[in-house]
Amino acid sequence: MIGCSGITRRTATRRSLAAALLRNRHRGNQIGCADPLIQQWLPQPYARQDSADWCAKISRSLRETGDGIHFAIVDANTDRLLGTVGLKTDGRGLVSEIGYPVAPGLADEATRTIGRGSGPGLGSAGMTTLGVVFRPQNPPERLRSVARAADEAGLEELWLWEDCFLESGIATAAAALAWTDRLAVGIGLLPVPFRNVAVLGMEAATLHRLFPDRVRLTLGHGVQDWMGQVGARVGSPLTLLREHIEALKALLAGETVTVSGRYVRLDKVKLDYPPTGATRIYAGATGPKTRALACEVADGILLTAGTPPEEVAAVRHTAKAITVYVHAATGPDAAARMARELEFWGESDKSDTAALGGAADIAAVVNRYKDAGADAVILQPTADEPDLEGFARFTAQEVRALVQ
Secondary structure (H helix, E strand, O other): OEEEOOEEEEEOOHHHHHHHHHOOOHHHHHHHOOOHHHHOOOOOOOOHHHHHHHHHHHHHHHHHHOOOEEEEEEEOOOOOEEEEEEEEEEOOOOEEEEEOOEOOOOHHHHHHHHOOOOHHHHHHOOOOEEEEEEOOOOOHHHHHHHHHHHHHHOOOEEEEOOOOOOOOHHHHHHHHHHHOOOOEEEEEEEEHHHOOHHHHHHHHHHHHHHOOOOEEEEEEOOOHHHHHHOOOOOOOHHHHHHHHHHHHHHHHOOOOEEEEOOOOEEEEEOOOOOOOOOOOEEEEOOOHHHHHHHHHHOOEEEEOOOOOHHHHHHHHOOOOOEEEEEEEEOOOOHHHHHHHHHHHOOOHHHHHHOEEOOHHHHHHHHHHHHHHOOOEEEEEEOOOOOOHHHHHHHHHHHHHHHOO
């Protein structure tokens, strides 16, 4: 059960449907179907019995045959049925459809609750987000064709890095979002020593307003040697990360922020154009202290490639959401490329955390992470991946269909 602005999302189990009928809550579904755009797909007139049949028979049949997942949208305070939301996926056609016959004024909120932008919501319903990393070892001019290929293939997320001294995370994210129509773009991660939190707040808010529900931002310590190179290394990276995340979340929520911390100092700072919808700020973490901090103050945690599924499971009970990178390679030379990749990262002993081979082999690894509790699994290609566009298409079209 997930609450969202007074709205509750409930899986439409047989018990909840029966309870809804017993309390005549199918009336709420009938009201929800009053929208003129929805009316064109329904029997005319859409009567009380039509609504009752949907709640009692049709949605149950779709669920049991695997043709759809259906939810009840219920007022968290009054328990009144406000409508329903249906998610239907055609695995062969690689098309997903969301229908939302809900009470007037609640359609946007309902789709934000269970739609593609709600990673944790979908994860709890049994669906895991799948994505790919565009590594900054590739020149920036390669990004456009990769982003477009990912978008056209139906890939859910494309993730970018801000590694020193390669490419800007904010600039590449803005470009990738502008070049695509539905692809969500993540940055994992932005080193907090690099930026004043007010500047990052302005950048983040601008992206969220230009591309609603398509931005995924992750903050982190940054590589300490790199931070030292630019004179930004701090005595307590944990303190800085905590102060930065807390201040950024407050700014993005539209608050006037005054804070005098060890590193973050703001005096009555308020964004003129904060995001109009909900935002999520993730934290990247490797060590136990940073993982604990991420679970405490961030809206989700980003785990690096090479993280075993057991460690994903270990943070599941405290993390609000989990995204994990997974080493991946396909093609005739995949094994050799992966061996070089793991050696580079000093992870030759972690070959069991890598996804290697054809679509079924890679999907099997993704499903291991899904079963461990990951809400999103992002495939990280090798640095020498010869066909980035093809890798994005392969992930979206072949691996996606085999992920539970």
